[in-house]
Amino acid sequence: MxxxxxxxxKTLKQPISTGIPxxxxxxxxxxxxxxxxxxxxxxxxxxxxxGMQFLVEGAIKHNEPGIYxxxxxxxxxxxxxxxxxGWNLKDLERRNLLRVICIEPEILLEQxxxxxxxxxxxxxxxxxxxxVMDSISLFRLMSSEQEARTNVYTIRNIMRKHALxxxxxxxxxxxxxxxxxxxxxxxxxxxxxxxxxxxxxYRKRTIEVLKMRGTRILEGEHTYKFVEDGVYxxxxxxxxxxxxxxxxxxxxxxxxxxxxxxxxxxxPKGSVFMIDTNSKAxxxxxxxxxxxQRIKDDDCTVTMMSGNTTLDMFADTIDLFGVSLRQAVDEGxxxxxxxxxxxxxxxxxxxxxxxxxxENDEYANTLNDKLSPIFECEELCDKRWFIYYDxxxxxxxxxxxxxxxxxxxxxxxxxxxxxxxxxxCNFSEIGTETASFLERTCNGVIRxxxxxxxxxxxxxxxxxxxxxxxHIVANISETPFVRLV
Amino acid sequence: xxAESDVITLQMECTLFFENNPYALETSTGMSxxxxxxxxLIERALNRLTELxxxxxxxxxxxxxxxxxxxxxxTEVDMNAYD
Numbered sequence: 166m167x168x169x170x171x172x173x174x175k176t177l178k179q180p181i182s183t184g185i186p187x188x189x190x191x192x193x194x195x196x197x198x199x200x201x202x203x204x205x206x207x208x209x210x211x212x213x214x215x216g217m218q219f220l221v222e223g224a225i226k227h228n229e230p231g232i233y234x235x236x237x238x239x240x241x242x243x244x245x246x247x248x249x250x251g252w253n254l255k256d257l258e259r260r261n262l263l264r265v266i267c268i269e270p271e272i273l274l275e276q277x278x279x280x281x282x283x284x285x286x287x288x289x290x291x292x293x294x295x296x297v298m299d300s301i302s303l304f305r306l307m308s309s310e311q312e313a314r315t316n317v318y319t320i321r322n323i324m325r326k327h328a329l330x331x332x333x334x335x336x337x338x339x340x341x342x343x344x345x346x347x348x349x350x351x352x353x354x355x356x357x358x359x360x361x362x363x364x365x366x367y368r369k370r371t372i373e374v375l376k377m378r379g380t381r382i383l384e385g386e387h388t389y390k391f392v393e394d395g396v397y398x399x400x401x402x403x404x405x406x407x408x409x410x411x412x413x414x415x416x417x418x419x420x421x422x423x424x425x426x427x428x429x430x431x432x433p434k435g436s437v438f439m440i441d442t443n444s445k446a447x448x449x450x451x452x453x454x455x456x457x458q459r460i461k462d463d464d465c466t467v468t469m470m471s472g473n474t475t476l477d478m479f480a481d482t483i484d485l486f487g488v489s490l491r492q493a494v495d496e497g498x499x500x501x502x503x504x505x506x507x508x509x510x511x512x513x514x515x516x517x518x519x520x521x522x523x524e525n526d527e528y529a530n531t532l533n534d535k536l537s538p539i540f541e542c543e544e545l546c547d548k549r550w551f552i553y554y555d556x557x558x559x560x561x562x563x564x565x566x567x568x569x570x571x572x573x574x575x576x577x578x579x580x581x582x583x584x585x586x587x588x589x590c591n592f593s594e595i596g597t598e599t600a601s602f603l604e605r606t607c608n609g610v611i612r613x614x615x616x617x618x619x620x621x622x623x624x625x626x627x628x629x630x631x632x633x634x635x636h637i638v639a640n641i642s643e644t645p646f647v648r649l650v
Numbered sequence: 651x652x653a654e655s656d657v658i659t660l661q662m663e664c665t666l667f668f669e670n671n672p673y674a675l676e677t678s679t680g681m682s683x684x685x686x687x688x689x690x691l692i693e694r695a696l697n698r699l700t701e702l703x704x705x706x707x708x709x710x711x712x713x714x715x716x717x718x719x720x721x722x723x724x725t726e727v728d729m730n731a732y733d
Contacts, residue, residue, distance in 0.1 A: 239670075239674075239684070240670075240671040240672075241670040241671050255672075264673045265673055266674065267674045267684075268674070268680070275713065276715070
């Protein structure tokens with residue numbers, strides 16, 4: 166019996182791993198089970214290899230047998246070609262984990278339509294879960310456009326009926342790209358392989374997921390290479406991850422769901438993050454949300470106040486996020502470093518560490534003398550600590566040279582104590598050399614800037630190695646008042 | 651008139667094809683294209699192989715599908731089992 170649309174949609178929610186390194190990351194987990202995905206590309210782009218890797222990985226790692234259906238290529242050629250990746254396809258066939266079938270497309274369709282036909286027999290024989298069909302372009306050649314559409318639609322439905330996750334290989338060229346093929350509407354996903362020029366003399370291979378129902382995708386072109394054990398995809402905007410910090414399971418939410426997603430859950434505890442803003446960018450709600458969330462999560466905090474925000478103004482802003490700064494101060498969870506001689510509400514004064522008359526050479530010792538008893542206080546020493554540091558203030562009050570020396574020393578101390586730090590700076594105002602030094606010192610960097618009519622935000626460095634695409638910062642009426650789109 | 655030796659040659663070609671492509675599902679016209687041989691002769695050879703239980707035939711006429719009956723034969727024996 167054919168599954169209902171609702172049942173089909175439900176099964177789509179549990180992605181299955183393709184087993185192709187990098188592709189699951191791009192597909193945010195994998196292909197929705199039962200999904201029918203077009204894998205298209207020009208000759209030599211590796212369609213057969215990726216298709217077979219999907220089946221081999223499924224068979225070996227997930228015990229999901231698969232069938233590779235080839236209309237033109239002979240299986241013996243495929244057995245030979247795939248040996249270079251160490252895949253013994255005949256052995257998988259002996260173990261009933263794989264079948265490489267050659268058949269004419271019209272005969273396959275006949276057998277698919279026939280109750281208890283050879284197709285049904287084969288999928289039952291091995292408990293088939295995955296199918297690759299190479300290639301559906303032949304259905305166009307053997308019939309009219311309308312018939313081909315009907316045939317591909319029928320085959321897609323048969324795949325869904327049997328819950329077979331499938332790649333339909335399609336030959337593709339830029340000429341064909343002039344119009345939208347009917348398969349694009351029928352199938353659940355489209356993955357395109359391309360060869361692109363690289364540095365004039367070379368070519369690079371790129372993979373792009375153009376469509377995938379039922380799952381989020383990392384958009385854009387991603388480079389892939391043939392390595393000794395198959396295809397290896399390097400998702401774009403990704404760099405080497407910081408294993409030590411990534412293994413740290415505890416992450417601190419920023420209070421902004423979309424930003425947490427970019428950070429793979431939040432800011433890893435004990436890491437140092439930098440927010441780089443240009444002069445036009447509005448970072449008030451961004452920073453306030455991160456701070457307010459720390460108080461909500463019962464963390465203890467130290468905040469360096471900036472020159473353009475008084476403590477009373479800060480308290481009012483935090484209040485918008487449903488957090489009482491005065492209460493946090495009373496509970497000993499909020500402390501502030503003040504560089505300016507400014508009057509504050511008497512209820513907040515007790516939490517202030519005034520450093521306005523402290524010289525540079527005394528600054529570090531003075532601050533440590535005042536902060537150490539707070540960190541070591543019996544009631545608070547077991548709490549998580551979060552420090553917000555406004556480097557713009559330090560730079561304007563104490564100079565760039567001081568920051569370069571002092572910040573790296575303080576960072577190492579805070580790291581040793583497992584304190585999470587969020588520093589704020591305008592890289593464009595401090596010069597390239599100082600900016601690169603600070604960037605290097607931090608585990609993560611979040612940039613936000615205004616370009617034209619929009620403000621953007623991008624995670625340009627993170628312990629997970631994941632660098633995000635630029636997102637538009639949209640204002641919303643409810644907390645946290647910003648959303649990344 | 652086709653010589654018996656020609657049919658036997660085709661039988662060998664077909665057997666070799668299925669040996670190398672053990673899960674092929676082919677009609678006589680499909681095999682004709684794969685091997686580059688006359689479809690009628692191929693059909694005769696395929697039917698002979700079916701009679702010899704080398705192939706299995708599903709259906710009749712030009713749409714009949716032939717497939718290898720014993721795709722893999724055990725080539726190693728665990729002698730310890732007989733100790």
